[in-house]
Amino acid sequence: MKHTIEEMISTQEIDEKLDLLAEQINAHYANSERLLMVGLLKGSVVFMADLCRRIKGHVEIDFMSVSSYGNAMTSTREVKILKDVQSDIQGRDVLIVEDLIDSGNTLNKIREMLLLRDPKSLALCTLLDKPERREIEVPVDFIGFTIPDEFIVGYGIDYAEQYRNLPYIAKVIPQE
Numbered sequence: 244m245k246h247t248i249e250e251m252i253s254t255q256e257i258d259e260k261l262d263l264l265a266e267q268i269n270a271h272y273a274n275s276e277r278l279l280m281v282g283l284l285k286g287s288v289v290f291m292a293d294l295c296r297r298i299k300g301h302v303e304i305d306f307m308s309v310s311s312y313g314n315a316m317t318s319t320r321e322v323k324i325l326k327d328v329q330s331d332i333q334g335r336d337v338l339i340v341e342d343l344i345d346s347g348n349t350l351n352k353i354r355e356m357l358l359l360r361d362p363k364s365l366a367l368c369t370l371l372d373k374p375e376r377r378e379i380e381v382p383v384d385f386i387g388f389t390i391p392d393e394f395i396v397g398y399g400i401d402y403a404e405q406y407r408n409l410p411y412i413a414k415v416i417p418q419e
């Protein structure tokens with residue numbers, strides 16, 4: 244599809260928001276002994292890398308790979324687990340780190356799956372939230388930016404695998 248992109252959230256705004264998010268997360272887990280941050284590949288990689296370096300104390304990171312969008316702009320609503328976490332999460336404080344919540348299908352599925360493994364606690368953090376698009380309610384504990392219903396790219400987030408390397412967040416504008 245022919246399109247252009249337009250900057251929506253600058254690198255500096257992202258940096259400042261990450262400082263705030265990290266402050267909230269550090270306060271929330273001040274008494275936690277072994278926090279496990281679980282990122283969802285691939286979209287959360289850039290956010291995870293920047294966020295985990297701001298978290299204090301004993302922190303471990305792990306990743307899961309799920310996919311629901313392929314190269315399209317709309318969800319198939321089917322969430323496939325392509326790679327599971329390597330860590331045993333039973334009795335652990337687990338923080339899921341996600342780049343974007345749109346319909347809520349991805350996070351809802353992951354949350355249900357991880358809860359069955361009996362973690363000590365399970366919380367959700369997303370950099371971007373698009374509440375207008377929600378199909379399933381998911382409880383989110385830490386939210387960076389609440390954004391309108393636009394297709395987003397950059398800072399780890401793709402359109403047909405492109406733009407993950409942008410250091411800022413942009414919206415995609417379709418063209419004739």
Ligand SMILES: O=P(O)(O)OC[C@H]1O[C@H](OP(=O)(O)OP(=O)(O)O)[C@H](O)[C@@H]1O
Pocket residue numbers: 283284285286287309310311312313318341342343344345346347348349350400401
């Ligand atoms: O709330 P939802 O409607 O489920 O959509 C959000 C999910 O969709 C995107 O991932 P995608 O499946 O495209 O994989 P990717 O992270 O590898 O780009 C995004 O990174 C979120 O994980």
Ligand code: HPA
Pocket residue numbers: 312343345393394395396400401402
């Ligand atoms: O806005 C988006 N951009 C990229 N991938 C996505 N997956 C769900 N929503 C989006």
Ligand SMILES: [Mg+2]
Pocket residue numbers: 286312400401
């Ligand atoms: Mg994607």
